[in-house]
Amino acid sequence: MVISMEFLDIMLWASLFIIIAGAVLPKKYGYKVAAAGWVLFGLRWGLSTPEFYLVEHNIMYTIACVLAIPVTLYLAYVMVKDERESLMVLTRAAAISSIFYFPFAYFTWLGDWLIGVTTSITLAAVNALGNNATASGNIVTLNGLKVEIILACTAIQSMALFVGVVGCIRAPADRLFKAFMVSVPVIYVLNVVRNTFVITSYGNQWLQIAPDMIVEWTGELPSYASFFWAHNVLAEAGSLIALVVISYAVISILPETLTYIRDIFSLIQIDNIKKNLRGEKVVEAAPLQRNK
Structure with missing residues (x-):
């Protein structure tokens, strides 16, 4: 069943507004709010799988949508559990992207x-x-x-x-x-x-x-x-x-970005996924030193 685009659009904008809120709130609340936004964001794209396969016939987007729900659920869990800085940087990037994109869409x-x-x-x-x-x-x-x-x-x-x-x-x-x-x-x-x-x-x-x-x-x-x-x-x-x-x-x-990218990729390594799901903390990637 293909879900209406109107409903999916409401979910998308709601998730992005929640992500923006999570990015600007104090860390005490921001991580939890942002995690909720990411879960809704992943659900929105997961529900879009039939649209991209049956209507758009787009193989790459179909695969991405299939992965959206499990990936965002996992990252949201780690975000709340460890308050990981790299995931908050990712949240801030998503918030800024949304603010830039919003006027063109709205x-x-x-x-x-x-x-x-x-x-x-x-x-x-x-x-x-x-x-x-x-x-x-x-x-x-x-x-x-x-x-x-x-x-x-x-x-x-x-x-x-x-x-x-x-x-x-x-x-x-x-x-x-x-x-x-x-x-x-x-x-x-x-x-x-x-x-x-x-x-x-x-x-x-x-x-x-x-x-x-x-x-x-x-x-x-x-x-x-x-x-x-x-x-x-x-x-x-x-x-x-x-x-x-x-x-x-x-x-x-901007080599500063590589530290956060390395850390996020470390979270999706099989051994680290197992550690996180057992409730253990995975060591964060060390910042890289920029050559002078």
Whole structure:
């Protein structure tokens, strides 16, 4: 059963407001409030699994949604049990990301403005490759095949993620600015490349691979196969690789983040999961010394 998006949106915003509250409250209360927010956040995405598998046909997001509930439950448990600093830093990053993203999602005029700008730039890029695409509103048409540019196509979520990462770290302003510049503007440019690739591949039917299988799974027309492989597989994989590379660049500029990342990853090691579930405390990762 696919749960209504309205209900899931209410859950998402409720979880983010609770996370923000947890980030600003004194630690005595903040850890418990933030943990509740993370549990609701994980539940929201876990309930979205049928949507991404049956409707969006997005394999990567489906896997992420399947893992969302057990991961957030576990991390929330550790957060309350040990009041672990790395998890509060993660909470602050999520809070800042939410505050950055909220205006674009809540104020229709602002979201539409960003969609319009992205559509215009994408259209120019598609036609710069020798295509003859047209746009009506936020719908780009190439060779009779239409692609709608929505808010998710603007990379606002990924940009918000890195705004949160940069914003939650205490470091000199010059390094914070450098980290921002190698992440947020670069993500937007790469996203235009991504949109251009998807529209060009779909409009020119470059990736008609196993169309019968795609039709059977999605119920779409055979021409959809090129969109599926370009958007749901290759573009998603490319985005993941880009985020890894950008993350490495940000960590190189802000090595303070690596301490928290190491600590969070230590929590999901099998031996440490067993220790935490037995009620034992796992030693926190030691801060790294920045080279002068």
